[in-house]
Amino acid sequence: MARIAYINGRYVPQSRAQVAVEDRGYLFSDGAYDAIPVHNGHLSFADRHLDRLDRSLSELRIARPMSRAALLQVAHELIRRNGVRNGGLYIQVTRGVAPRDHKFPKGVKPSLLMMARKWKAPAPDLLSRGATVVTMPDQRWARRDIKSISLIANVLAKQAAAEQGAFEAWLIDDGGMVTEGSSTSAWIVTATGELVTRPDGTEILPGITRSVVAEVARDLGLTLQLRPFSREEAYAAREAFLTSTSNFVLAITRIDGKPVGNGKPGPIVARLREAYLSVARA
Numbered sequence: 001m002a003r004i005a006y007i008n009g010r011y012v013p014q015s016r017a018q019v020a021v022e023d024r025g026y027l028f029s030d031g032a033y034d035a036i037p038v039h040n041g042h043l044s045f046a047d048r049h050l051d052r053l054d055r056s057l058s059e060l061r062i063a064r065p066m067s068r069a070a071l072l073q074v075a076h077e078l079i080r081r082n083g084v085r086n087g088g089l090y091i092q093v094t095r096g097v098a099p100r101d102h103k104f105p106k107g108v109k110p111s112l113l114m115m116a117r118k119w120k121a122p123a124p125d126l127l128s129r130g131a132t133v134v135t136m137p138d139q140r141w142a143r144r145d146i147k148s149i150s151l152i153a154n155v156l157a158k159q160a161a162a163e164q165g166a167f168e169a170w171l172i173d174d175g176g177m178v179t180e181g182s183s184t185s186a187w188i189v190t191a192t193g194e195l196v197t198r199p200d201g202t203e204i205l206p207g208i209t210r211s212v213v214a215e216v217a218r219d220l221g222l223t224l225q226l227r228p229f230s231r232e233e234a235y236a237a238r239e240a241f242l243t244s245t246s247n248f249v250l251a252i253t254r255i256d257g258k259p260v261g262n263g264k265p266g267p268i269v270a271r272l273r274e275a276y277l278s279v280a281r282a
């Protein structure tokens, strides 16, 4: 089935979808995006994702391209046209098309791109063996809470991790604390069984999966500490995991080559993954 994208008011075969060379997203990374999971043909946590997109756009002072109701209508149509049962919806808004000049252009209309795609289930051995991460300095800008399309530091980090045979990069701030992964939120379970993840702030993206997992963790009676944790604390953790829209909850079993706990996915991560998926599918 040929994929269909929605771009500036039209549904078009994705292989032939085009943007103007003077789109400010293309020239300056002047835009924001979000990705919403699709479970059983339905968007999950759409309001949380669209609230985050609205916030990213307002921080960047980019106008909203259409109302939320209209956006959701396009989203459902794209999911239908692409036959997506389980996958994700990508929404990108840029400041628009104008002759290249750093200042905001006057009277420009934001550009809107939406794509829907099926996601493959994670490889069974990734789930049974767990993911590996390597740590490296966080070289991103100071407003990581904005879901900007400017992802070059994230791209370089993920590539460096891949070249070391790792699934993800955990990024380390100047104080030696983990901020997050290049495209995922970072968590540990301490030796005494508490969950730890960094609180929202300008240093990290406020992950939606993370917010849902924090809620299900409390429902499961687990103790959650919102505070930064160091690389050394991560090495000494009983379990570690990452969360994201496309990976849900995924155990991490090696950090910088050192086994986490006994080096196998642990029971707390397994419970959280199951609990998260049942909420996402509900």
Ligand SMILES: Cc1ncc(COP(=O)(O)O)c(C=O)c1O
Pocket (backbone or CB within 6 Å): 154, 180, 181, 182, 183, 184, 185, 205, 206, 207, 208, 209, 210, 243, 244, 245, 246
């Ligand atoms: C830098 C970064 N952190 C965390 C996440 C996880 O966020 P979410 O759970 O909303 O997918 C993402 C997802 O794209 C990300 O890019």
